[in-house]
Amino acid sequence: MESQRSLPRTIFVVRSGVENAWIQDAAAASAVAAFVSEEHVPAGAPIAVILDQSVLPDREEYICTRDWRVVVNAIATLKVRGAPAIGIAGSIALMLFAFADSSTAQLAGGAPCKGDVEEGRAPEGFDVAAYEAALTSCAQTIAHTRPTAVSLSRAVDASLECARTCLSAHMDACSIAEALFEVACARIQEDERINRAIGEAGAPLLKDHPCVLTHCNAGSLATGYFGTALGVVYAAASHGWIERVYADETRPVCQGSRLTVWELSRAHIPTTLICDDMAAYVMSRGLVQACIVGADRIAANGDVANKIGTLSVAINAHHFNIPFYVAAPLETIDFALPSGSDIPIEMRGEDEVCKEPPFGVDILNPAFDVTPAELVTAIITEEGVYAPHELAGVAPLSAASSMKRMR
Ligand code: MRU
16 A cells, blocks of 8 residues: 555664665665664674654654664663564664674674584583573663563563573574574564554444544554554555544654654645644544554553553543544553553653753653553454453463464
8 A cells, every 4th residue: 555655664673784675765774884884894793773763753864783772772762662662672672782792703793603502512611691691681671671561571571581492402692692683573573463463453443433533653653563553544544444633742752743743644644733632622523533542551451551641532532422442462461460550650751841840840751641441442452352341351362472472
Protein backbone atom coordinates (compact mmCIF):
# COMPACT_ATOMS: atom_id res chain seq x y z
CA MET A 1 0.00 0.00 0.00
CA GLU A 2 1.33 3.40 -1.00
CA SER A 3 1.05 5.13 2.37
CA GLN A 4 2.83 2.35 4.25
CA ARG A 5 5.91 2.59 2.06
CA SER A 6 6.78 5.91 3.62
CA LEU A 7 6.59 4.76 7.23
CA PRO A 8 9.78 5.41 9.18
CA ARG A 9 12.04 2.68 10.52
CA THR A 10 13.30 3.98 13.82
CA ILE A 11 15.82 1.42 15.11
CA PHE A 12 17.75 -1.41 13.50
CA VAL A 13 21.19 -2.97 13.12
CA VAL A 14 23.43 -3.26 10.10
CA ARG A 15 26.84 -4.78 9.50
CA SER A 16 29.51 -2.60 8.06
CA GLY A 17 29.85 -3.13 4.32
CA VAL A 18 26.82 -5.39 4.10
CA GLU A 19 23.68 -4.32 2.22
CA ASN A 20 20.65 -4.13 4.43
CA ALA A 21 17.00 -3.74 3.43
CA TRP A 22 16.30 -1.91 6.69
CA ILE A 23 18.17 1.12 5.34
CA GLN A 24 15.23 2.71 3.57
CA ASP A 25 16.13 6.29 2.97
CA ALA A 26 19.05 8.37 1.82
CA ALA A 27 19.56 10.02 5.22
CA ALA A 28 20.03 6.63 6.92
CA ALA A 29 22.32 5.39 4.14
CA SER A 30 24.56 8.46 4.30
CA ALA A 31 24.68 8.40 8.12
CA VAL A 32 25.87 4.77 8.06
CA ALA A 33 28.41 5.48 5.29
CA ALA A 34 29.80 8.51 7.15
CA PHE A 35 30.06 6.56 10.41
CA VAL A 36 31.86 3.65 8.78
CA SER A 37 34.39 5.92 7.12
CA GLU A 38 34.94 8.39 9.99
CA GLU A 39 35.21 5.71 12.67
CA HIS A 40 37.17 3.31 10.42
CA VAL A 41 34.64 0.59 11.17
CA PRO A 42 35.98 -2.79 10.06
CA ALA A 43 34.00 -4.84 7.57
CA GLY A 44 31.29 -6.92 9.17
CA ALA A 45 31.14 -5.03 12.47
CA PRO A 46 27.59 -4.53 13.82
CA ILE A 47 26.29 -0.96 13.97
CA ALA A 48 23.13 0.26 15.74
CA VAL A 49 21.16 2.80 13.72
CA ILE A 50 18.67 5.03 15.56
CA LEU A 51 16.45 7.72 14.06
CA ASP A 52 16.80 10.45 16.71
CA GLN A 53 13.20 11.15 17.78
CA SER A 54 14.25 13.95 20.13
CA VAL A 55 14.94 16.26 17.16
CA LEU A 56 12.00 15.23 14.98
CA PRO A 57 10.24 16.72 13.10
CA ASP A 58 12.75 19.57 12.70
CA ARG A 59 15.61 17.31 11.68
CA GLU A 60 15.84 13.72 10.43
CA GLU A 61 19.11 12.62 11.99
CA TYR A 62 20.37 9.08 12.48
CA ILE A 63 22.63 8.07 15.35
CA CYS A 64 25.07 5.33 14.36
CA THR A 65 27.03 3.62 17.10
CA ARG A 66 28.90 0.50 18.16
CA ASP A 67 28.81 1.57 21.80
CA TRP A 68 26.09 0.00 23.97
CA ARG A 69 26.19 3.03 26.32
CA VAL A 70 25.18 5.32 23.47
CA VAL A 71 22.11 3.12 22.91
CA VAL A 72 21.28 3.19 26.63
CA ASN A 73 21.60 6.96 26.62
CA ALA A 74 19.29 7.11 23.58
CA ILE A 75 16.68 5.13 25.54
CA ALA A 76 17.03 7.37 28.61
CA THR A 77 16.78 10.61 26.64
CA LEU A 78 13.87 9.47 24.42
CA LYS A 79 15.93 9.51 21.25
CA VAL A 80 14.40 6.10 20.84
CA ARG A 81 11.05 5.67 22.61
CA GLY A 82 7.83 3.68 22.56
CA ALA A 83 7.60 0.33 24.33
CA PRO A 84 8.43 -2.08 21.47
CA ALA A 85 11.19 0.20 20.11
CA ILE A 86 12.96 0.43 23.46
CA GLY A 87 12.70 -3.37 23.77
CA ILE A 88 14.53 -3.63 20.45
CA ALA A 89 17.05 -1.01 21.61
CA GLY A 90 17.65 -3.05 24.77
CA SER A 91 18.48 -6.20 22.84
CA ILE A 92 20.75 -4.21 20.52
CA ALA A 93 22.54 -2.61 23.49
CA LEU A 94 23.27 -5.98 25.09
CA MET A 95 24.48 -7.35 21.75
CA LEU A 96 26.89 -4.41 21.34
CA PHE A 97 28.16 -4.96 24.88
CA ALA A 98 28.77 -8.62 24.06
CA PHE A 99 30.78 -7.69 20.98
CA ALA A 100 32.83 -5.14 22.93
CA ASP A 101 33.30 -7.35 25.98
CA SER A 102 34.60 -10.25 23.95
CA SER A 103 37.38 -7.91 22.89
CA THR A 104 39.64 -10.25 21.03
CA ALA A 105 41.76 -9.65 17.99
CA GLN A 106 39.10 -11.23 15.81
CA LEU A 107 36.39 -8.97 17.16
CA ALA A 108 38.37 -5.86 16.41
CA GLY A 109 37.59 -6.77 12.84
CA GLY A 110 33.98 -7.46 13.69
CA ALA A 111 34.27 -10.84 12.05
CA PRO A 112 33.00 -13.91 13.82
CA CYS A 113 35.63 -15.57 16.00
CA LYS A 114 36.58 -19.11 15.42
CA GLY A 115 34.08 -20.91 17.57
CA ASP A 116 35.95 -24.21 17.62
CA VAL A 117 35.58 -25.32 21.14
CA GLU A 118 36.26 -28.76 22.39
CA GLU A 119 33.00 -30.44 23.37
CA GLY A 120 32.22 -29.98 27.07
CA ARG A 121 35.01 -27.51 27.69
CA ALA A 122 35.05 -23.71 27.88
CA PRO A 123 37.50 -22.02 25.52
CA GLU A 124 40.93 -21.52 27.00
CA GLY A 125 41.30 -18.26 28.91
CA PHE A 126 37.57 -17.64 28.87
CA ASP A 127 36.35 -16.88 32.39
CA VAL A 128 32.75 -18.03 32.03
CA ALA A 129 31.63 -16.80 35.47
CA ALA A 130 33.14 -13.33 34.97
CA TYR A 131 31.66 -13.10 31.49
CA GLU A 132 28.19 -14.06 32.68
CA ALA A 133 28.40 -11.61 35.60
CA ALA A 134 29.41 -8.77 33.27
CA LEU A 135 26.61 -9.55 30.84
CA THR A 136 24.06 -9.78 33.67
CA SER A 137 25.16 -6.49 35.17
CA CYS A 138 24.93 -4.78 31.77
CA ALA A 139 21.46 -6.30 31.23
CA GLN A 140 20.31 -4.88 34.57
CA THR A 141 21.61 -1.43 33.70
CA ILE A 142 19.75 -1.51 30.39
CA ALA A 143 16.50 -2.85 31.87
CA HIS A 144 16.40 -0.20 34.61
CA THR A 145 16.77 2.68 32.16
CA ARG A 146 12.99 2.97 31.75
CA PRO A 147 10.92 0.95 34.21
CA THR A 148 7.31 1.12 32.96
CA ALA A 149 7.49 -0.54 29.53
CA VAL A 150 7.74 -4.26 30.20
CA SER A 151 9.08 -4.88 26.67
CA LEU A 152 12.46 -3.52 27.71
CA SER A 153 13.06 -6.02 30.50
CA ARG A 154 11.49 -8.84 28.47
CA ALA A 155 13.84 -8.15 25.55
CA VAL A 156 16.92 -7.97 27.74
CA ASP A 157 15.89 -11.14 29.61
CA ALA A 158 15.43 -13.00 26.31
CA SER A 159 18.93 -11.99 25.15
CA LEU A 160 20.43 -12.94 28.51
CA GLU A 161 18.66 -16.29 28.36
CA CYS A 162 20.12 -16.87 24.90
CA ALA A 163 23.63 -16.00 26.17
CA ARG A 164 23.25 -18.42 29.09
CA THR A 165 22.12 -21.19 26.75
CA CYS A 166 25.22 -20.52 24.62
CA LEU A 167 27.43 -20.59 27.72
CA SER A 168 26.05 -23.93 28.79
CA ALA A 169 26.83 -25.18 25.27
CA HIS A 170 30.45 -24.06 25.92
CA MET A 171 30.45 -21.46 23.16
CA ASP A 172 33.07 -18.72 23.19
CA ALA A 173 32.36 -15.01 23.70
CA CYS A 174 32.53 -14.25 19.99
CA SER A 175 29.95 -16.87 19.11
CA ILE A 176 27.72 -15.61 21.91
CA ALA A 177 27.93 -12.06 20.54
CA GLU A 178 26.93 -13.45 17.14
CA ALA A 179 23.98 -15.26 18.71
CA LEU A 180 22.85 -12.01 20.38
CA PHE A 181 23.06 -10.27 17.00
CA GLU A 182 20.64 -12.87 15.64
CA VAL A 183 18.32 -12.38 18.64
CA ALA A 184 18.24 -8.60 18.06
CA CYS A 185 17.46 -9.03 14.35
CA ALA A 186 14.77 -11.61 15.13
CA ARG A 187 13.13 -9.21 17.59
CA ILE A 188 12.92 -6.49 14.93
CA GLN A 189 11.39 -8.89 12.39
CA GLU A 190 9.01 -10.41 14.91
CA ASP A 191 7.86 -6.99 16.10
CA GLU A 192 6.89 -6.00 12.57
CA ARG A 193 5.01 -9.28 12.11
CA ILE A 194 3.18 -8.73 15.40
CA ASN A 195 2.26 -5.14 14.54
CA ARG A 196 0.87 -6.13 11.16
CA ALA A 197 -1.18 -8.87 12.87
CA ILE A 198 -2.46 -6.33 15.44
CA GLY A 199 -3.41 -4.09 12.52
CA GLU A 200 -5.39 -6.84 10.80
CA ALA A 201 -7.10 -7.88 14.04
CA GLY A 202 -8.09 -4.32 14.95
CA ALA A 203 -8.97 -2.79 11.57
CA PRO A 204 -12.58 -4.12 11.51
CA LEU A 205 -13.25 -2.28 14.79
CA LEU A 206 -12.72 1.01 12.94
CA LYS A 207 -14.79 0.07 9.88
CA ASP A 208 -17.75 2.17 11.02
CA HIS A 209 -15.64 4.62 13.03
CA PRO A 210 -13.88 6.68 10.37
CA CYS A 211 -12.62 9.43 12.70
CA VAL A 212 -10.40 8.30 15.57
CA LEU A 213 -8.51 10.01 18.34
CA THR A 214 -5.07 8.85 19.44
CA HIS A 215 -2.74 9.90 22.24
CA CYS A 216 1.07 9.91 22.27
CA ASN A 217 2.76 8.01 19.42
CA ALA A 218 2.11 4.31 19.05
CA GLY A 219 3.15 4.19 15.44
CA SER A 220 6.04 2.98 13.34
CA LEU A 221 8.33 5.32 15.30
CA ALA A 222 7.45 3.56 18.56
CA THR A 223 8.04 0.04 17.24
CA GLY A 224 10.23 -2.06 14.95
CA TYR A 225 7.95 -1.00 12.08
CA PHE A 226 4.28 -0.21 11.35
CA GLY A 227 3.05 0.51 14.89
CA THR A 228 0.42 -0.83 17.27
CA ALA A 229 -2.40 1.73 17.63
CA LEU A 230 -1.37 3.45 14.40
CA GLY A 231 -0.83 0.02 12.86
CA VAL A 232 -4.57 -0.53 13.31
CA VAL A 233 -5.18 2.87 11.71
CA TYR A 234 -2.89 2.01 8.76
CA ALA A 235 -4.58 -1.35 8.26
CA ALA A 236 -8.05 0.26 8.42
CA ALA A 237 -6.89 3.02 6.05
CA SER A 238 -5.76 0.40 3.54
CA HIS A 239 -9.43 -0.70 3.40
CA GLY A 240 -10.56 2.92 2.96
CA TRP A 241 -12.15 3.04 6.41
CA ILE A 242 -10.25 6.01 7.87
CA GLU A 243 -11.40 9.56 7.27
CA ARG A 244 -9.32 11.43 9.83
CA VAL A 245 -7.11 10.99 12.88
CA TYR A 246 -7.23 13.49 15.75
CA ALA A 247 -3.80 13.52 17.40
CA ASP A 248 -3.41 14.75 20.98
CA GLU A 249 -0.41 17.01 21.42
CA THR A 250 0.71 14.87 24.41
CA ARG A 251 2.43 17.26 26.77
CA PRO A 252 5.11 17.49 28.04
CA VAL A 253 7.29 15.74 25.43
CA CYS A 254 4.80 16.26 22.58
CA GLN A 255 4.98 12.81 21.00
CA GLY A 256 1.65 13.68 19.34
CA SER A 257 2.43 17.06 17.87
CA ARG A 258 6.02 16.20 16.90
CA LEU A 259 5.94 12.50 16.04
CA THR A 260 2.41 11.23 15.35
CA VAL A 261 1.60 14.18 13.13
CA TRP A 262 4.89 13.73 11.21
CA GLU A 263 4.36 10.00 10.80
CA LEU A 264 0.69 10.28 9.76
CA SER A 265 1.51 12.97 7.22
CA ARG A 266 4.15 10.69 5.66
CA ALA A 267 1.47 8.00 5.48
CA HIS A 268 -0.96 10.45 3.83
CA ILE A 269 -3.58 10.06 6.56
CA PRO A 270 -5.68 13.23 7.07
CA THR A 271 -4.79 14.46 10.55
CA THR A 272 -5.96 17.15 12.95
CA LEU A 273 -3.68 18.15 15.80
CA ILE A 274 -5.36 19.13 19.06
CA CYS A 275 -4.07 20.21 22.46
CA ASP A 276 -4.60 17.60 25.17
CA ASP A 277 -7.34 19.64 26.81
CA MET A 278 -9.38 19.71 23.59
CA ALA A 279 -10.13 15.98 23.51
CA ALA A 280 -13.40 16.35 25.46
CA TYR A 281 -14.51 19.12 23.09
CA VAL A 282 -13.78 16.94 20.05
CA MET A 283 -15.75 14.06 21.57
CA SER A 284 -18.65 16.26 22.69
CA ARG A 285 -19.04 17.55 19.12
CA GLY A 286 -19.17 14.05 17.68
CA LEU A 287 -15.95 14.58 15.71
CA VAL A 288 -14.50 11.19 16.68
CA GLN A 289 -16.18 7.80 16.91
CA ALA A 290 -13.36 5.85 18.56
CA CYS A 291 -10.16 6.31 20.57
CA ILE A 292 -7.12 4.07 20.08
CA VAL A 293 -3.86 4.08 22.04
CA GLY A 294 -0.88 1.81 22.69
CA ALA A 295 0.30 0.44 26.04
CA ASP A 296 3.54 0.16 27.97
CA ARG A 297 2.34 -2.51 30.38
CA ILE A 298 -1.01 -4.19 30.98
CA ALA A 299 -1.73 -5.83 34.35
CA ALA A 300 -3.41 -9.23 34.60
CA ASN A 301 -6.77 -7.60 35.38
CA GLY A 302 -6.67 -5.49 32.20
CA ASP A 303 -5.56 -2.18 33.75
CA VAL A 304 -3.42 -0.35 31.17
CA ALA A 305 -0.33 1.81 31.76
CA ASN A 306 0.28 4.20 28.88
CA LYS A 307 1.54 7.72 28.25
CA ILE A 308 0.44 10.31 30.79
CA GLY A 309 -2.91 11.73 29.71
CA THR A 310 -4.29 8.43 28.45
CA LEU A 311 -6.46 8.15 31.56
CA SER A 312 -8.13 11.50 30.79
CA VAL A 313 -8.86 10.34 27.24
CA ALA A 314 -10.44 7.12 28.57
CA ILE A 315 -12.57 8.96 31.14
CA ASN A 316 -13.80 11.36 28.47
CA ALA A 317 -14.48 8.52 26.02
CA HIS A 318 -16.49 6.70 28.69
CA HIS A 319 -18.50 9.85 29.40
CA PHE A 320 -19.34 10.31 25.73
CA ASN A 321 -19.94 6.59 25.14
CA ILE A 322 -17.09 6.32 22.63
CA PRO A 323 -15.17 3.01 22.38
CA PHE A 324 -11.69 3.16 23.88
CA TYR A 325 -9.30 0.62 22.30
CA VAL A 326 -5.80 -0.38 23.41
CA ALA A 327 -3.51 -2.02 20.82
CA ALA A 328 -0.47 -3.90 22.13
CA PRO A 329 1.61 -7.05 21.64
CA LEU A 330 0.79 -9.92 24.00
CA GLU A 331 4.16 -9.53 25.68
CA THR A 332 2.91 -6.17 27.04
CA ILE A 333 0.61 -8.09 29.39
CA ASP A 334 2.38 -8.64 32.68
CA PHE A 335 0.55 -11.57 34.28
CA ALA A 336 2.81 -11.27 37.33
CA LEU A 337 1.09 -8.01 38.27
CA PRO A 338 -2.48 -8.45 39.52
CA SER A 339 -3.55 -4.85 38.93
CA GLY A 340 -2.44 -1.52 37.52
CA SER A 341 -1.45 -0.19 40.93
CA ASP A 342 1.46 -2.67 40.83
CA ILE A 343 2.89 -1.18 37.62
CA PRO A 344 6.02 0.94 38.24
CA ILE A 345 5.50 4.46 36.96
CA GLU A 346 8.55 6.27 35.62
CA MET A 347 9.03 9.79 36.98
CA ARG A 348 10.97 12.05 34.63
CA GLY A 349 12.90 15.31 34.97
CA GLU A 350 11.27 18.63 35.77
CA ASP A 351 12.87 20.27 32.76
CA GLU A 352 10.57 18.31 30.41
CA VAL A 353 7.63 20.21 31.91
CA CYS A 354 9.24 23.59 32.35
CA LYS A 355 12.83 24.76 31.83
CA GLU A 356 12.63 27.41 34.57
CA PRO A 357 9.76 26.82 37.00
CA PRO A 358 8.13 30.16 37.87
CA PHE A 359 8.07 31.31 41.52
CA GLY A 360 10.15 28.30 42.54
CA VAL A 361 7.11 25.99 42.34
CA ASP A 362 7.54 22.24 42.44
CA ILE A 363 7.01 20.18 39.32
CA LEU A 364 5.53 16.71 38.98
CA ASN A 365 6.30 14.70 35.85
CA PRO A 366 4.95 11.14 35.84
CA ALA A 367 5.56 9.74 32.35
CA PHE A 368 2.61 7.31 32.46
CA ASP A 369 -0.78 6.82 34.04
CA VAL A 370 -2.96 3.76 34.53
CA THR A 371 -6.36 3.43 32.90
CA PRO A 372 -8.60 1.03 34.83
CA ALA A 373 -9.87 -1.99 32.91
CA GLU A 374 -13.49 -0.87 33.18
CA LEU A 375 -12.74 2.09 30.91
CA VAL A 376 -11.13 -0.10 28.23
CA THR A 377 -13.52 -1.39 25.56
CA ALA A 378 -11.09 -3.95 24.12
CA ILE A 379 -7.42 -4.87 23.92
CA ILE A 380 -6.21 -5.60 20.39
CA THR A 381 -3.34 -8.11 20.21
CA GLU A 382 -1.61 -10.11 17.49
CA GLU A 383 -3.73 -13.10 18.50
CA GLY A 384 -7.07 -11.29 18.43
CA VAL A 385 -9.28 -8.82 20.27
CA TYR A 386 -10.10 -9.33 23.96
CA ALA A 387 -12.23 -7.63 26.57
CA PRO A 388 -9.93 -6.74 29.49
CA HIS A 389 -11.56 -9.34 31.77
CA GLU A 390 -10.76 -12.06 29.18
CA LEU A 391 -7.00 -11.59 29.54
CA ALA A 392 -6.63 -14.34 32.12
CA GLY A 393 -7.57 -16.87 29.42
CA VAL A 394 -4.91 -15.42 27.14
CA ALA A 395 -2.03 -16.32 29.48
CA PRO A 396 -1.14 -19.64 27.81
CA LEU A 397 -1.19 -17.95 24.39
CA SER A 398 1.10 -15.25 25.67
CA ALA A 399 3.56 -17.77 27.05
CA ALA A 400 3.60 -19.63 23.72
CA SER A 401 4.17 -16.35 21.91
CA SER A 402 7.15 -15.39 24.07
CA MET A 403 8.65 -18.84 23.55
CA LYS A 404 8.41 -18.28 19.80
CA ARG A 405 10.24 -14.96 20.23
CA MET A 406 13.06 -16.56 22.18
CA ARG A 407 13.84 -19.12 19.55
O1 MRU B 1 7.59 7.93 26.91
P1 MRU B 1 7.31 7.22 25.61
O2 MRU B 1 7.23 8.16 24.45
O3 MRU B 1 8.24 6.06 25.38
O4 MRU B 1 5.85 6.62 25.80
C1 MRU B 1 5.31 5.86 24.76
C2 MRU B 1 3.92 5.44 24.99
O5 MRU B 1 3.34 5.68 26.02
C3 MRU B 1 3.30 4.62 23.91
O6 MRU B 1 1.95 4.89 23.80
C4 MRU B 1 3.51 3.14 24.25
O7 MRU B 1 4.86 2.90 24.50
C5 MRU B 1 3.03 2.25 23.18
S1 MRU B 1 4.08 2.37 21.76
C6 MRU B 1 3.56 1.27 20.59
